[in-house]
Amino acid sequence: MRSDPSDYELVAPGSLHAAVCLLAAEPGAWLPIAGGTDVMVQYAAGKLTARKLLSIWNLPELRQIDILPDEIRIGAGCTYTDLREHEFVRRDLPLLASAAQWTGGIANQNRGTIGGNIVNASPAADSLPALLVYDAELVLISARGERRLPYFGFHTGYKRTQLLPDELIRSVCLPRRFSTYVSYARKVGARNAQAISKVCIAALGLLSSDAADTPRIEDVRIALGSVAPIPLRLIETEKTIQGKIIDRGLLTLAKQIADREIRPIDDIRSTARYRAAVAGNLIVEFLERLRATGEQAREPGAIA
Amino acid sequence: MTQSPGKKNDGKCELSLEVNGEPKMVRVYPMERLLDVLRHEFNLTGTKEGCGEGECGSCSVLMDGALVNSCLVPVLQAEGAAILTIEGLAAHEPSCRMQQAFLECGGAQCGICTPGMILAAVHLLDKRAQPTLEDIREGLSGNLCRCTGYMQIFEAVLEAARRGPSA
Numbered sequence: 097m098r099s100d101p102s103d104y105e106l107v108a109p110g111s112l113h114a115a116v117c118l119l120a121a122e123p124g125a126w127l128p129i130a131g132g133t134d135v136m137v138q139y140a141a142g143k144l145t146a147r148k149l150l151s152i153w154n155l156p157e158l159r160q161i162d163i164l165p166d167e168i169r170i171g172a173g174c175t176y177t178d179l180r181e182h183e184f185v186r187r188d189l190p191l192l193a194s195a196a197q198w199t200g201g202i203a204n205q206n207r208g209t210i211g212g213n214i215v216n217a218s219p220a221a222d223s224l225p226a227l228l229v230y231d232a233e234l235v236l237i238s239a240r241g242e243r244r245l246p247y248f249g250f251h252t253g254y255k256r257t258q259l260l261p262d263e264l265i266r267s268v269c270l271p272r273r274f275s276t277y278v279s280y281a282r283k284v285g286a287r288n289a290q291a292i293s294k295v296c297i298a299a300l301g302l303l304s305s306d307a308a309d310t311p312r313i314e315d316v317r318i319a320l321g322s323v324a325p326i327p328l329r330l331i332e333t334e335k336t337i338q339g340k341i342i343d344r345g346l347l348t349l350a351k352q353i354a355d356r357e358i359r360p361i362d363d364i365r366s367t368a369r370y371r372a373a374v375a376g377n378l379i380v381e382f383l384e385r386l387r388a389t390g391e392q393a394r395e396p397g398a399i400a
Numbered sequence: 401m402t403q404s405p406g407k408k409n410d411g412k413c414e415l416s417l418e419v420n421g422e423p424k425m426v427r428v429y430p431m432e433r434l435l436d437v438l439r440h441e442f443n444l445t446g447t448k449e450g451c452g453e454g455e456c457g458s459c460s461v462l463m464d465g466a467l468v469n470s471c472l473v474p475v476l477q478a479e480g481a482a483i484l485t486i487e488g489l490a491a492h493e494p495s496c497r498m499q500q501a502f503l504e505c506g507g508a509q510c511g512i513c514t515p516g517m518i519l520a521a522v523h524l525l526d527k528r529a530q531p532t533l534e535d536i537r538e539g540l541s542g543n544l545c546r547c548t549g550y551m552q553i554f555e556a557v558l559e560a561a562r563r564g565p566s567a
Contacts, residue, residue, distance in 0.1 A: 098452075101429035101431040102410075102411055104429070104430075104431040105431075106476050107430070108476055108477070108479070129474070131472075132472045132473060132474060133454055133472055136433070136453075136471070136473070137454060140433075140452045149474075151474070151476060177466070197538075201542015202520065202524075202538070202541070202542050203454070203467045203469045203520070203542050204472075204542060207472065207473075289538070289542055290455050290544075
């Protein structure tokens with residue numbers, strides 16, 4: 097049943113400072129709402145349990161993208177449109193730019209924010225695997241101050257995070273050091289726009305550049321969405337293939353290790369078996385692309 | 401945006417916003433959907449409700465020039481914004497171009513998706529005056545149609561782009 101708007105309170109404090117002060121006064125009482133692409137869907141379905149909402153939409157402090165020498169610092173209130181259109185995001189963080197481009201449709205990209213996506217903590221979110229492979233860090237803010245922590249580990253369980261009740265995500269910091277890596281991203285869903293992924297992947301790889309030798313995997317980072325209760329980085333798979341030559345045996349091995357790391361489920365969109373098969377195939381496709389770039393000595397950094 | 405503008409005891413607040421070029425004041429609950437305020441307070445029923453959860457694009461409007469699903473906008477967030485609906489679009493030149501192209505190319509059948517389709521198409525041409533077919537598919541990917549079929553709609557957008565802004 098649809099919600100009755102008279103049952104809800106919504107305030108827009110207008111500044112980041114005022115917002116965190118309100119959260120500090122009554123920790124846990126206020127649910128922050130940015131572009132509403134998740135919260136308003138729950139509201140429409142009559143499933144929004146929070147009755148007091150705090151609008152952080154369009155707070156200028158959260159809508160900036162700062163380009164520093166070593167990192168790109170993205171305000172948590174930046175929309176997918178902000179990300180996909182930003183010159184430096186496209187150049188240095190192509191996995192994030194592509195994920196932004198295939199999240200929702202244009203209208204949802206104009207409203208959905210990167211911070212909202214992180215806090216909503218859907219294991220199927222398209223942009224979160226990209227944050228994992230780029231070694232993102234989060235800056236959290238409260239009236240007590242700021243703290244910075246790695247994004248890896250931020251999700252502690254299905255829809256659970258390390259965010260405290262009086263905190264907001266202020267920014268997402270992404271190092272620029274991966275801009276020379278081969279990047280690979282793919283979403284497998286019923287359709288690209290307006291469809292939640294059955295499986296999605298973001299991966300980065302770097303081959304050794306000793307011309308006399310068959311190239312080996314110098315560094316590799318793989319993350320998947322919709323295969324576990326949280327967006328999952330495949331640490332064991334990465335460790336296993338690191339330093340190796342990409343051959344048929346390695347592809348098989350990578351699939352086997354990945355299959356042990358993921359914990360896919362049956363749900364409305366797909367089955368565990370299908371997801372496991374697709375996840376393995378995506379990893380193989382990534383490694384084949386990575387090998388091909390070595391063979392063709394193509395310029396690194398090109399988006400696959 | 402300012403602290404809950406003009407809040408009164410019953411939980412409603414007074415908001416000012418611009419709708420189709422005209423300044424408006426309205427007294428509403430802050431969590432009312434922009435969609436409902438447009439339809440019920442301003443009688444702008446060209447904006448349709450389809451799914452009510454941001455999947456179908458029937459309720460698309462432009463908010464400060466950005467395409468949004470008005471079913472997902474709590475009206476408080478539209479405080480001070482300029483909203484353009486299909487009615488406002490129909491009143492000025494470039495939209496007539498888009499509407500005309502939809503008419504001529506058979507881009508509308510039952511009409512429920514059409515206002516949203518046209519707003520999404522206008523938003524696309526604002527960004528890319530000469531879009532490719534791929535751009536059009538992407539620009540309209542958040543707008544679902546269940547009867548017209550997409551090909552005539554894509555043709556209409558291509559045709560409108562061909563005619564250019566002054567046509």
